[in-house]
Amino acid sequence: MALVDSFGRTIRYLRVSVTDRCNLNCDYCRSAGQVLLPNNHRLLSLEEIARLVRIFTELGVERIRLTGGEPLLRKNILSLIKEIGSLPHLTELSLSTNALLLARYAHAMKQAGVSRVNISLDTLDPARFATLTRGGDLAGVLSGISAAVEAGLHPVKVNMVVMKGINDQEIPEMVSFARQHGLVLRFIETMPIGEAGREMEDRFVPAEEILTQIQARFASDLIPVHQPRGSGPARYYRIAGTEAEVGIISARSRHFCDTCNRMRLTSTGKLVLCLGREDRMDLRTAIKGGADDDQLKDQIRAAVDLKPERHQFDQEESHGKTHAMSALGG
Ligand code: SAM
Numbered sequence: 001m002a003l004v005d006s007f008g009r010t011i012r013y014l015r016v017s018v019t020d021r022c023n024l025n026c027d028y029c030r031s032a033g034q035v036l037l038p039n040n041h042r043l044l045s046l047e048e049i050a051r052l053v054r055i056f057t058e059l060g061v062e063r064i065r066l067t068g069g070e071p072l073l074r075k076n077i078l079s080l081i082k083e084i085g086s087l088p089h090l091t092e093l094s095l096s097t098n099a100l101l102l103a104r105y106a107h108a109m110k111q112a113g114v115s116r117v118n119i120s121l122d123t124l125d126p127a128r129f130a131t132l133t134r135g136g137d138l139a140g141v142l143s144g145i146s147a148a149v150e151a152g153l154h155p156v157k158v159n160m161v162v163m164k165g166i167n168d169q170e171i172p173e174m175v176s177f178a179r180q181h182g183l184v185l186r187f188i189e190t191m192p193i194g195e196a197g198r199e200m201e202d203r204f205v206p207a208e209e210i211l212t213q214i215q216a217r218f219a220s221d222l223i224p225v226h227q228p229r230g231s232g233p234a235r236y237y238r239i240a241g242t243e244a245e246v247g248i249i250s251a252r253s254r255h256f257c258d259t260c261n262r263m264r265l266t267s268t269g270k271l272v273l274c275l276g277r278e279d280r281m282d283l284r285t286a287i288k289g290g291a292d293d294d295q296l297k298d299q300i301r302a303a304v305d306l307k308p309e310r311h312q313f314d315q316e317e318s319h320g321k322t323h324a325m326s327a328l329g330g
Helices: 046-058 077-085 102-112 126-132 138-150 168-181 194-199 207-221 284-288 293-305
Strands: 013-017 063-067 092-097 116-120 157-161 184-188 222-225 235-239 245-249 262-265 270-272 280-282
Touching (some): 046 077, 077 092, 102 138, 138 168, 157 168, 168 184, 168 207, 168 235, 207 235, 207 245, 280 284
Parallel strands (some): 063 092, 184 245
Antiparallel strands (some): 222 235, 235 245, 262 270, 270 280
């Protein structure tokens, strides 16, 4: 069984947002004026999420990532992780997090079936971190990263959104940090997603510029990794003599839509067909209305048929038109 879209791409990866709520408030993710309306009454229940994920795996999805908002804020998240972690066709269950709650959850998550985590960290400077996240505490993230490493959530990936004049001067320091802790560090281009993403257009740094900065400082230590990790869109380099790697995700300057293998499910049951487009299919109405597994599978197949060929980040008029990243989960 496989989900193949109308451009011949096989969908093997589903990212599932379990909440829009977050314990940080990053300025490029949520705009200052964005009001987060309580949507508890519209959320999929944990049972509904687990059911949909099972159905997706029966249709050929092999990898699941839980995200948010901050996924560890969702009540009883460990029971959802256990449920998903025990699905027979799954090859990987991972989680995107800001790490603030990882010191508390990392071991239990590992035992419940999470194989690895992606941690968002844009700066190693406490004051800059507080500004970017509108009040966050960097120390909590750093202990979360240590907890993830100790718990064996390997490889621990750290994602840095690179922003001109904000944190781009920290690229070499972040590489040294990754080297020191044996992390996989990924530099990410800003994306014009949601209102906040659109407002951040002047912060864009193209991947090639990021690479030039890294090479200027670490050239002799970088070994290109020809077999990219997982099936993700990053270009990777191993740092000689260490387990650390750096990767660059160039969603805009060198898009990778032709190998896109993923879809996203929001916490309110919308199946998002492309991160950079508005196209989506409502699964909530069907699941709340008593649809059986076959009906849900038909709806999912119909959605896959509608998956667009590529995002439209290069078309300015489409910027900011999508939902906020805090609802899409990255
Ligand atoms: N709370 C979790 C976390 O911090 O990883 C998961 C949700 S967060 C929305 C997922 C990722 O989206 C983060 O790595 C964040 O940096 C990234 N992100 C948010 N807005 C973005 C934007 N406009 N451009 C690029 N990445 C963005």
